[in-house]
Amino acid sequence: xxxxxxxxxxxxxxxxxxxxxxxxxxxxxxxxxxxxxxxxxxxxxxxxxxxxxxxxxxxxxxxxxxxxxxxxxxxxxxxxxxxx
Amino acid sequence: xxxxxxxxxxxxxxxxxxxxxxxxxxxxxxxxxxxxxxxxxxxxxxxxxxxxxxxxxxxxxxxxxxxxxxxxxxxxxxxxxxxxxxxxxxxxxxxxxxxxxxxxxxxxxxxxxxxxxxxxxxxxxxxxxxxxxxxxxxxxxxxxxxxxxxxxxxxxxxxxxxxxxxxxxxxxxxxxxxxxxxxxxxxxxxxxxxxxxxxxxxxxxxxxxxxxxxxxxxxxxxxxxxxxxxxxxxxxxxxxxxxxxxxxxxxxxxxxxxxxxxxxxxxxxxxxxxxxxxxxxxxxxxxxxxxxxxxxxxxxxxxxxxxxxxxxxxxxxxxxxxxxxxxxxxxxxxxxxxxxxxxxxxxxxxxxxxxxxxxxxxxxxxxxxxxxxxxxxxxxxxxxxxxxxxxxxxxxxxxxxxxxxxxxxxxxxxxxxxxxxxxxxxxxxxxxxxxxxxxxxxxxxxxxxxxxxxxxxxxxxxxxxxxxxx
Numbered sequence: 001x002x003x004x005x006x007x008x009x010x011x012x013x014x015x016x017x018x019x020x021x022x023x024x025x026x027x028x029x030x031x032x033x034x035x036x037x038x039x040x041x042x043x044x045x046x047x048x049x050x051x052x053x054x055x056x057x058x059x060x061x062x063x064x065x066x067x068x069x070x071x072x073x074x075x076x077x078x079x080x081x082x083x084x
Numbered sequence: 085x086x087x088x089x090x091x092x093x094x095x096x097x098x099x100x101x102x103x104x105x106x107x108x109x110x111x112x113x114x115x116x117x118x119x120x121x122x123x124x125x126x127x128x129x130x131x132x133x134x135x136x137x138x139x140x141x142x143x144x145x146x147x148x149x150x151x152x153x154x155x156x157x158x159x160x161x162x163x164x165x166x167x168x169x170x171x172x173x174x175x176x177x178x179x180x181x182x183x184x185x186x187x188x189x190x191x192x193x194x195x196x197x198x199x200x201x202x203x204x205x206x207x208x209x210x211x212x213x214x215x216x217x218x219x220x221x222x223x224x225x226x227x228x229x230x231x232x233x234x235x236x237x238x239x240x241x242x243x244x245x246x247x248x249x250x251x252x253x254x255x256x257x258x259x260x261x262x263x264x265x266x267x268x269x270x271x272x273x274x275x276x277x278x279x280x281x282x283x284x285x286x287x288x289x290x291x292x293x294x295x296x297x298x299x300x301x302x303x304x305x306x307x308x309x310x311x312x313x314x315x316x317x318x319x320x321x322x323x324x325x326x327x328x329x330x331x332x333x334x335x336x337x338x339x340x341x342x343x344x345x346x347x348x349x350x351x352x353x354x355x356x357x358x359x360x361x362x363x364x365x366x367x368x369x370x371x372x373x374x375x376x377x378x379x380x381x382x383x384x385x386x387x388x389x390x391x392x393x394x395x396x397x398x399x400x401x402x403x404x405x406x407x408x409x410x411x412x413x414x415x416x417x418x419x420x421x422x423x424x425x426x427x428x429x430x431x432x433x434x435x436x437x438x439x440x441x442x443x444x445x446x447x448x449x450x451x452x453x454x455x456x457x458x459x460x461x462x463x464x465x466x467x468x469x470x471x472x473x474x475x476x477x478x479x480x481x482x483x484x485x486x487x488x489x490x491x492x493x494x495x496x497x498x499x500x501x502x503x504x505x506x507x508x509x510x511x512x513x514x515x516x517x518x519x520x521x522x523x524x525x526x527x528x529x530x531x532x533x534x535x536x537x538x539x540x541x542x543x544x545x546x547x548x549x550x551x552x553x554x
Contacts, residue, residue, distance in 0.1 A: 003109070011116055018123050025131050043165040050159075054172035059219030061174075067223075073536035075461060 147206030149189045152181055152199070154215040155248075155429060161196070163189060171260055177218055179254035179275040183264075194275055195427075198375050210429040212248035216537060217241055217530075221253035224529035225505070229255045232488075232510035232522040238277040239526055240410045241534075244499045247414065247423030247433035251530075252277050279378040281403035282508070285473025285519070286340045287491045288399025290447055291412055292349055293333055294420075295360040297443045301351040304446040305332050310344035317391040321346060324472075337447075337469060338454030342398045349397035350390075357396055358385035363438045364412040364422060366404050371411060372425045380404040399473060410504040413491045417499035420444040452496040459490060459524035461531050463542020468492020468503075468527060470519035475509070485509045490523035494531045501534065503527055 055061060149169070151162035159172045161181050168189045171178065182194015190204070191197035199209055221239040229237045234255070241251035258272040267273060274280070296302045310331045313322045327339035336344035349357065361382060365371045369379035381403040383392060395401030404412075407425060415422040420439030426432075452467030459468055471489035474481040489506045493499035505523040515521050535542075 007109070007112070014120060018120065018127075021127055022123075025127055028131070040166060047164045047167055047170060050172055051170060054159075055174065058173050058176065059216045060176050060222065063219055063223050073532045075464065075532045075535035075540070075542065 146204075150203040150206050150208040152195060152203070153208065153210045154213045154218070155210060156215060157210070158215040160211070160213075160215075169260075173215065175257045175259055176215070176222060177213060177252065178258045178260045179273060180213075180252045180277075181260065182275070183260045183273065193273060195375065211427055212243075212250065212429055213252065213427075214250045217534065218251040218253065220533040220537075221251040221526075221530055222255075224526045224533070225253045225255050226257060227529075228505075228507060228522060228526045232507055232512045232516060234488075234507040234511070234522070235509040236271060236274070236276050236280075237507040237526075238406045238505070239530065240277055240406055240504045241530065242410055242414050242423075242425060242502045244414055244417040244493070244502055245423070247411070247425050247435075249425055249427050250501065252427075276508070277406045278372075278375065279405065280508075281378045281380055281405050281408075282487050282506070283401065283403055283473045283475070284399040284409050285471035285487060285489055286342075286398055287409065287413070287469050287471035287489050287504075287519070289337055289340065289345050289397070290416060290451060290469045290491070291360075291364065292345055292357075292397045293337060293450070294416060294439050294443050294447045295357060296333075296348055296352060297446065298360070298420075298439045299352045299356050302333055302348055304334050304450055306348070307332055308336065308344050308347050310336065310341045310347065312343070314343045314346070316346065316394050317389060319391055321394060334450035334454065337450050340470065342394075345397045346394040349393060354385050354388040354393055357393065358382075358388070360438065361396075361402075363436065364408075364415060365424075366402070366408055366412065368408075371408055372427060373431055375427050377407055378405045380408055399471060406504055406506050409489075409491065410502060413493075413504060414502040415439060416444045416447055417493045417502040418444070448493060448496050448499070451492065455492070455496075456490070456520040456524040458520060459492060459527045459531075461528055461535065461542075464531065464535055464540070465495045465497050465543075466492060466527075466531050467496030468524075470524060472518045472520075486517050488517060488519040488521070488523045490519050490527045492527050492531075494534055500538070503530055505530075 148165070149163040152160045154160055160177055161169055161171050163169055168186065169184060171181070180194055182191060182196040184191045184196045189196075191200040196203065202209060221241055225237050225239040228234075237255040239251065239253040240249065242249055252275070254275055254277055256272045264273075293304075297304065307330055309329065310323070310327065311329055312326075313320055315321070321342050323339070323341050323343050325339045327335065327341060331339065331341055331344050333348065335341075336348065361367060366380055367382050369377070371377055383402065388396070392401055411422065411425045415438045419441040420437055420443060422436045422438045424434040448467055451469055452465055455467050456470050459466060468490055469492065471491070473487040473489065475485040475487055476482070477485050487506055487508050488510050489504065491502070491504045494501050494503060505526040507522050510517050510522045512522060
């Protein structure tokens with residue numbers, strides 16, 4: 001009986017260690033999932049901001065804006081000065 | 085009974101009990117070892133810390149598709165962790181870039197297809213395109229296309245000394261992110277600049293002039309009798325622009341005289357013209373490394389008769405892509421040296437002399453003096469040649485479908501870039517089908533934008549002096 005009890009103690013001891021290890025792993029897993037989710041959100045935000053930035057500042061967008069606001073290329077400007 | 089007592093001896097009973105118990109212990113220990121082993125195995129394989137060991141966990145994950153960037157690093161197409169492919173520049177250069185599978189980005193058209201191996205392996209490529217010049221060319225081209233209701237159009241800009249392509253604009257606009265329709269009907273996705281071989285038309289006359297001068301049979305001031313029409317092999321060749329009956333070669337270019345250029349072209353054998361076609365890569369199906377280009381179609385010289393020679397002189401009867409034509413024109417800009425066009429940074433453009441420098445300069449001067457009104461930028465020297473090519477529809481030259489072109493140099497005294505503009509099937513009505521009317525303004529707008537970008541002020545005095553000389 002003593003042997004059974006001893007083995008049971010060993011078994012339970014190891015089960016406690018195993019459970020603790022498993023719990024620790026779960027914690028790490030949840031932490032990792034949280035970080036991955038955050039990373040994906042940041043990547044989405046970065047993509048959106050990149051597209052937004054070029055949508056506003058791309059050469060094509062700037063040209064359209066300049067034309068809308070009446071800017072002309074320097075080469076087509078009126079360079080002739082009239083005497084005061 | 086005595087036998088039974090003998091069998092149930094206390095020592096024997098203990099032994100028997102021990103044997104029974106050993107089985108129980110053995111089974112329990114086996115289950116324990118198996119259970120513990122399985123637990124450790126599961127924990128080891130699911131330990132989050134191990135996931136960060138890339139060499140173990142991410143070996144089979146393919147790398148993210150490489151990006152395509154303009155020469156200054158501006159992203160044109162790139163992949164992110166959450167998007168298969170994004171195009172930060174929107175519609176800019178979209179036909180050149182092409183597109184891929186929605187699911188994995190695998191290239192189906194354009195550079196996405198041509199550079200599939202590099203991009204798939206995660207390698208990024210940098211193009212020679214200048215994002216500003218690309219936008220400049222696209223803006224001018226799209227506006228002209230809307231005005232002329234053209235079927236498609238291209239505007240190409242090449243750096244004269246290096247052969248680097250600075251802009252490859254195509255129209256109509258193509259949105260690579262929009263739902264795709266029937267690609268056989270909707271042509272907006274096509275990079276006509278590289279893939280569509282067309283008859284170049286009168287822009288070819290400048291090259292013919294250079295060929296004749298290089299062959300030593302004419303000079304830029306050589307005269308030729310040029311009535312308004314002539315008959316060759318039973319076909320009548322007409323001139324469109326009214327002109328004096330006797331023209332110099334420079335005037336032949338100015339008035340775009342078909343009769344004049346065909347009469348001059350008869351002074352050299354067909355083999356000579358064909359040999360220059362070869363030197364100008366008009367027979368080369370791969371004029372540019374690493375990027376697909378439509379094959380030109382030039383009849384073998386042994387099948388050239390008088391009509392074929394005449395056609396070749398003014399740009400009909402053979403098909404080349406706008407890229408072929410641009411690179412050939414660039415030989416005039418680059419003082420007679422043909423530069424292989426390149427689109428990827430790091431590629432070295434091969435150079436090959438085709439014309440003597442003085443020949444190229446004479447032709448450029450003639451094209452500057454006779455440049456179309458709508459191509460001129462006051463205060464600057466620009467030169468170029470118009471072209472309005474007839475197009476074969478159902479086996480015959482159509483009286484309605486034309487390819488209106490303008491090819492020129494900016495500036496024309498010391499060209500920094502060569503520009504080619506082609507509008508296919510403009511429907512403006514009246515004169516608004518000609519290169520001088522619909523394509524020259526695109527060239528002008530590109531030239532004006534480039535002068536502004538380079539920070540070059542107009543040189544009014546120089547032009548006034550020049551006027552006095554004339």
